[in-house]
Each structure stands twice: as structure tokens, then as C-alpha cells.
Amino acid sequence: MSTAFSSADILLPRDIDYEKWAVIACDQFTAEPEYWAETKRITDGAVSALDLILPEVYLNDPDADDRIAKIHTNMYAYLDMNVFDEYKDALIYVERTQTDGIIRAGIVGAIDLEQYDYRKGSTSQVRATEATVVERIPPRIKVREKAPVELPHIMILIDDVQKKIIEPLAAKKDSFKKLYGFDLMQGGGHIDGWLIDRETMYDIFDGLDALADKKAFNEKYGLENAEPLVYAMGDGNHSLATAKEFYERLKAEDPYVKLGNCPARYALAEIVNLHSPALNFEAIHRIVTGADEEQLLADITEALGLTKGKTDGSQCFAIVNNGKSEWYTVGKPSSKLTVGSLQNFLDKWVKENGAGIDYIHGTDVVERLSKENGALGFILPDMGKEELFPTVIADGALPRKTFSMGHARDKRYYIEARKIVNN
Numbered sequence: 001m002s003t004a005f006s007s008a009d010i011l012l013p014r015d016i017d018y019e020k021w022a023v024i025a026c027d028q029f030t031a032e033p034e035y036w037a038e039t040k041r042i043t044d045g046a047v048s049a050l051d052l053i054l055p056e057v058y059l060n061d062p063d064a065d066d067r068i069a070k071i072h073t074n075m076y077a078y079l080d081m082n083v084f085d086e087y088k089d090a091l092i093y094v095e096r097t098q099t100d101g102i103i104r105a106g107i108v109g110a111i112d113l114e115q116y117d118y119r120k121g122s123t124s125q126v127r128a129t130e131a132t133v134v135e136r137i138p139p140r141i142k143v144r145e146k147a148p149v150e151l152p153h154i155m156i157l158i159d160d161v162q163k164k165i166i167e168p169l170a171a172k173k174d175s176f177k178k179l180y181g182f183d184l185m186q187g188g189g190h191i192d193g194w195l196i197d198r199e200t201m202y203d204i205f206d207g208l209d210a211l212a213d214k215k216a217f218n219e220k221y222g223l224e225n226a227e228p229l230v231y232a233m234g235d236g237n238h239s240l241a242t243a244k245e246f247y248e249r250l251k252a253e254d255p256y257v258k259l260g261n262c263p264a265r266y267a268l269a270e271i272v273n274l275h276s277p278a279l280n281f282e283a284i285h286r287i288v289t290g291a292d293e294e295q296l297l298a299d300i301t302e303a304l305g306l307t308k309g310k311t312d313g314s315q316c317f318a319i320v321n322n323g324k325s326e327w328y329t330v331g332k333p334s335s336k337l338t339v340g341s342l343q344n345f346l347d348k349w350v351k352e353n354g355a356g357i358d359y360i361h362g363t364d365v366v367e368r369l370s371k372e373n374g375a376l377g378f379i380l381p382d383m384g385k386e387e388l389f390p391t392v393i394a395d396g397a398l399p400r401k402t403f404s405m406g407h408a409r410d411k412r413y414y415i416e417a418r419k420i421v422n423n
Helices: 033-043 064-080 134-144 169-175 198-211 214-221 237-253 293-304 338-353 363-369 385-395
Strands: 008-013 084-090 092-097 103-112 155-158 177-183 190-195 231-235 266-273 281-283 285-289 316-321 324-329 356-360 376-379 403-405
Touching: 008 103, 008 266, 064 134, 092 169, 103 169, 134 237, 198 214, 214 385, 231 237, 231 385, 231 403, 237 266, 285 338, 285 363, 293 316, 293 338, 293 376, 316 338, 324 363, 338 356, 356 363, 363 376
Parallel strands: 155 266
Antiparallel strands: 008 084, 092 103, 092 190, 103 266, 155 231, 177 190, 281 403, 285 356, 285 376, 316 324, 316 376
């Protein structure tokens, strides 16, 4: 096996209410604390993954360190209470019925962090698709460095045009052992999971090895002697980058860590085919808060040479003020992508003017938040998913928060877990 994806010793809770166990990715609803308050109410008194994660809505709160310490305590308590069954050397086939009724299929296993490099220009098998903000890693390492287990919301894409690897599993799932099936809380749709048998597992790895074949990869993308990009980050980029950074720190402290094949060398993740009909790339929008709205509008108009209206073939985005949207064409772009030109300006402006910026899924949320005093929203156009692999291969990681795969409620929920320390 030559690819970075492998089987893992996967933990699943037993004899619990899965609807209260599974909670959505920690980086969702960061501008909507009421979502997390409701999650807390739903899971109160139950065994829940909420006890083992830090929702990023609380990341900058004064009690964040206390929350992290409590997470570590909860993790050890759940292990001591034998909350989990462990499935050794396993892959799990997952079918997620999204809020639109379309099924997104994937496989949960482990990614080898030795074959992952999030830096721009990387030629590793596993690569970031968007710029990684290194300043966002240290707070997450606080959670991981003393944690005995991980719960991932990482989704990684493969470019399997012929649909030979994941899609055939649907016809075989009835022969697999059913592990779970339940509705996800707060309108998250439905999810089912099956334990993949050994023979099928070998077929999966053969298919992934074919994607990693250097000659075939170069022929596919019209390249010469390029190293294959097999796994492109979809969701959870900073989660995987945190796992990588923590692992590199362990190696620096003890060079035998790599040779010893320690659990921290791997990160649990789900692979999904880029060509799944369930995957639609949607833009991630921006909201700036604490701003002088008139000054921001004047400055961005001048800096980017904005003119009102959309122009075909040009960079365009909408500015939302007090719930009303107006589209503009960029006359002085600073990037090949619309999101790059906008982000370059906003990064500099919010820093110089003491404003804040958040990243929003859904235009309705942007419109609502833009009604607050000192708030201005920015709505970006969607990106075609077929552009992803060729763009990352040619240009490296895209600007951060370039795209999202689907709506917030369709993001990964925490279900599977894995030990990341030796027994």
C-alpha cells in the first residue's frame, strides 16, 4: 500500500443515545452562540461528544483554558467508564443523508501525517486546498497535546472520476456489519455507518494506490514528472494542520517517535469523492464588525476600483449593508481569484482599523448580521469543484476560506474517535 490513507483502530460509543452523542464540527456556527446553547440543552446529562470538543464560538472566551482542561478530564473519564468499543484495523463506510436529501458517501480511516504538508507549494500526497493560518494552530494544540483521544471533523477529497473506490460500496453495504444509523440533531439530516470487510478493504487500497501512481497521475493532468496529489483537503484543514504540528513537536522531542509508529502520527479522517453528486462547492462569505461602515465602503471602493453591477468574465462580489445587497465589479484585482482580492484588502483593513472579521455560510446569515451597527457583509460567487485539483496542483493552496462544501448543517458530525496516545 503506497497511499497515505489506511485503516485505524476506531472507537465508537456503545449503549448510548447516538442522537445526543453526535454533535456538529466545532468550527461551525461561530457567529451563532444560540446554536451551541441549544446543543448544550439537548445533550445535558447524556454521554456526548460535546463533552470532548471545544466549539470555536468559545475559543476566545476568558474561560477557554478551563474548558480545555475539562475536555481532557472528560476524555479520560469516558475511557475509564468503558464508553467505547474499539474496532481494530478498521475502515467504516458512511452514508450521510444531507438536508437536501442527497446521500454523501465516504470512508473513515487514518491519514499518515508523514505524507501531509500544508505549506503552499507542497508536493506531498495530502495537501491543503486553502491557505493555512498558522496563528490558528496553537489554541487547537492546547486541546490535542494532553488529549488521549481525537474526534475528527476532517473531510478529504479524492479525484476519482470513474467512481471506482467509494461508490461500489453502496451495493455491498448489506453484507457489512451495521454500526449505527440515526438522525442528527438540530436538522443535520441522517447518517449510517458500516464496518467494511477485509476483502473490500484491500480493493479500496488498490484503488487508492492507482490514484497515487505517478505516471498515471501525470497523464491525467497533462503534467511531466509531478508528484501525485491524491488527497486534497475539503473540510477541517486547521484540524489536520494541528495534528501535523503536534506530531512534528513530538518528533523533535523524541526522534524515535516516527520509527515507533506512534498513534499521534495519524489523524482520523473521512475520504469523499470530489465527484459525488452530494458535493457542491459554495462560497464562504465575510462579515466585518466593529467598523465605520461608510469608511470601509469608501476604502474598498478605492482600493479595488469597484464599480456597481456584475460584469461577465470579471471579478465580482456583493456588499451587504443593513440587509440590502449591491453587486460590484473589481477593477483593480490583487489576486487571480475574487476571494483573494477581497481577502487581501480585508486582512489589511481590519488590522489597521481595529475591526473584526468572521466567515459565514449562507447569504441569509450575512444579510441578518449586516443589520447590526458597524457591520458590513460581503457575498462571494461560488467556485466550480472541477477547478479544485488542477488549481491546487498549479498554484498551491487557495486563499483561506475560499469555498465550503454544502450548508453548515451538512458538515461532519463527531461520531468516531481514536486513541492518540500509547496505552
